[in-house]
Amino acid sequence: MSSWAVGALTLEVEHRRAGSDGGATLRVRETGDGREWLRFDCFERSPHWHLDPAGRDEITRLEPGADAFAWTSAELRRDLAGYLTRAGASLAPPPDAELAPALDAAERAMRNPIPDFDAVRPSSRRPSRGEKWSQYPEDVLPLWVADMDFPVAEPIRRVLRFAVDRSDLGYPIHPAPTDIPDLTAERMQRLYGWSFAPSRVEILSDVVQGMYTAVHQFTDPDDGIVVQPPIYPPFFGSVRKTRRRLDENPLVLGANGYEVDADGLRAVGDDRTRALLLCNPHNPSGRAFRREELEAIAEIAIARDWLVVADEIHQDLVWQGFEHVPFASLSPEIEARTITLTAASKAFNIAGLRCAVAIFGSDELKRRFNGLPRHIRGGIGTLGIESLHAAWRHSEPWLDATRAYLEANRAHLVDVVASEFPGIVFHPPEATYLAWLDCRALDLQPSPFRFFLEEAKVALSDGPSFGAGGEGFVRINFATSRAILDEALERMAKALR
Numbered sequence: 001m002s003s004w005a006v007g008a009l010t011l012e013v014e015h016r017r018a019g020s021d022g023g024a025t026l027r028v029r030e031t032g033d034g035r036e037w038l039r040f041d042c043f044e045r046s047p048h049w050h051l052d053p054a055g056r057d058e059i060t061r062l063e064p065g066a067d068a069f070a071w072t073s074a075e076l077r078r079d080l081a082g083y084l085t086r087a088g089a090s091l092a093p094p095p096d097a098e099l100a101p102a103l104d105a106a107e108r109a110m111r112n113p114i115p116d117f118d119a120v121r122p123s124s125r126r127p128s129r130g131e132k133w134s135q136y137p138e139d140v141l142p143l144w145v146a147d148m149d150f151p152v153a154e155p156i157r158r159v160l161r162f163a164v165d166r167s168d169l170g171y172p173i174h175p176a177p178t179d180i181p182d183l184t185a186e187r188m189q190r191l192y193g194w195s196f197a198p199s200r201v202e203i204l205s206d207v208v209q210g211m212y213t214a215v216h217q218f219t220d221p222d223d224g225i226v227v228q229p230p231i232y233p234p235f236f237g238s239v240r241k242t243r244r245r246l247d248e249n250p251l252v253l254g255a256n257g258y259e260v261d262a263d264g265l266r267a268v269g270d271d272r273t274r275a276l277l278l279c280n281p282h283n284p285s286g287r288a289f290r291r292e293e294l295e296a297i298a299e300i301a302i303a304r305d306w307l308v309v310a311d312e313i314h315q316d317l318v319w320q321g322f323e324h325v326p327f328a329s330l331s332p333e334i335e336a337r338t339i340t341l342t343a344a345s346k347a348f349n350i351a352g353l354r355c356a357v358a359i360f361g362s363d364e365l366k367r368r369f370n371g372l373p374r375h376i377r378g379g380i381g382t383l384g385i386e387s388l389h390a391a392w393r394h395s396e397p398w399l400d401a402t403r404a405y406l407e408a409n410r411a412h413l414v415d416v417v418a419s420e421f422p423g424i425v426f427h428p429p430e431a432t433y434l435a436w437l438d439c440r441a442l443d444l445q446p447s448p449f450r451f452f453l454e455e456a457k458v459a460l461s462d463g464p465s466f467g468a469g470g471e472g473f474v475r476i477n478f479a480t481s482r483a484i485l486d487e488a489l490e491r492m493a494k495a496l497r
Helices: 068-087 096-111 154-165 180-192 207-218 234-240 262-267 291-304 363-369 382-394 396-420 448-456 482-496
Strands: 002-006 009-016 023-030 036-043 048-051 058-061 201-204 224-227 245-248 252-254 257-259 273-279 307-311 338-343 356-360 434-438 473-477
Touching (some): 002 096, 009 096, 023 068, 023 096, 048 068, 068 096, 096 396, 180 201, 180 382, 201 207, 207 234, 207 273, 207 307, 207 356, 224 234, 234 245, 262 291, 273 291, 291 307, 356 363, 396 434, 396 482, 448 473, 448 482
Parallel strands (some): 224 245, 224 273, 273 307, 307 338
Antiparallel strands (some): 002 009, 023 036, 036 048, 048 058, 201 356, 252 257, 434 473
């Protein structure tokens, strides 16, 4: 339960009876004696509100399909004094300057009951339509593909249930009428101080689609494309499957983790090298590249006249003490040659809903990208668009709680590896819920991936799939409940012993 005292009134939010028959309640009480004068039951089914003049309980139902949270907040902003009078309260409402932030906070709290992350168990994840939990037999714990095991944010769940209940699954309105471009621009400005015109945003099905499309539209077969392994496997696919040349600039593993080899980047490729595919935050190493590192990359990209395609899908998952710097935000000159790809899918765990955005540094970049007709790329579903909107507009409290849980898991993983995994080295990730474990000193046979799968019944991601330098490594996904993580780590430690 959360509450906000504003003058003579207290706003109190309670989540009642989880599921479709319950929901959030906002109570308006008298601060002194706690008497309830108004109650707004923003239930998923049959939302309604109460007033209580002279001890009577008068109920008014909201229109079916109305956003009960938005309606409640708007009505109390508009005429709280009138509602209090109707309820029989002789109380002066607080000034708007005090009421508005309290109502904003109350609306966020109503929309976002925080799930019980600790309650997740294998039995609650199986059976699953997703590949994470269906790829391996039931005796294997899957900590591989980059999905989280947590319940989806309530604002996202509500829009999905609302669409299904109303059979509202027709063709989406796309692209012009959706406010996703405006929402994207507002969010990037608020979080990172990065400003751009909403007209430079294009909605995609996913980030990988954007990468393939950019390579196809801006380069020719046999042109060189720079990638920096170890790297997320689709980076290689977008080059090889479009018959471009792979120009590798491997990251350098130093005492404090992976670093960009700027000297190697200056020398890589030739005059047919056209583009750089950048992953920041970096998958699998978990690096959140510093501004000076990105500026060094930018200087080289400008000197070599490269397009930069920046995959920034993990931008919302950066840990305390570190920050995400959008590559395109470095300068107008670098922005003009950058296509930024991102989505809500990683941070809000909705990858299966297939919706992402591309942010273009110039109108010309967008025009050339869209030279590949949208119907070749494939359409975006209504549920993906609505879920991205619900994530970025209403689900930040859920994300805050999720980040806190993941940070605790990260710290726990650091402790367990140090104490129970002798010979395994890893640098704690600065971002992402992925950790890159260096098992080379142990010479695990036939490979670390097969060893842990066969001896510990834990499925990790195989290092060589991330390219040069991945041999002897595995990637572990710690975005799960502490109980599942502990069981997996104990199995791995036992296998090592």
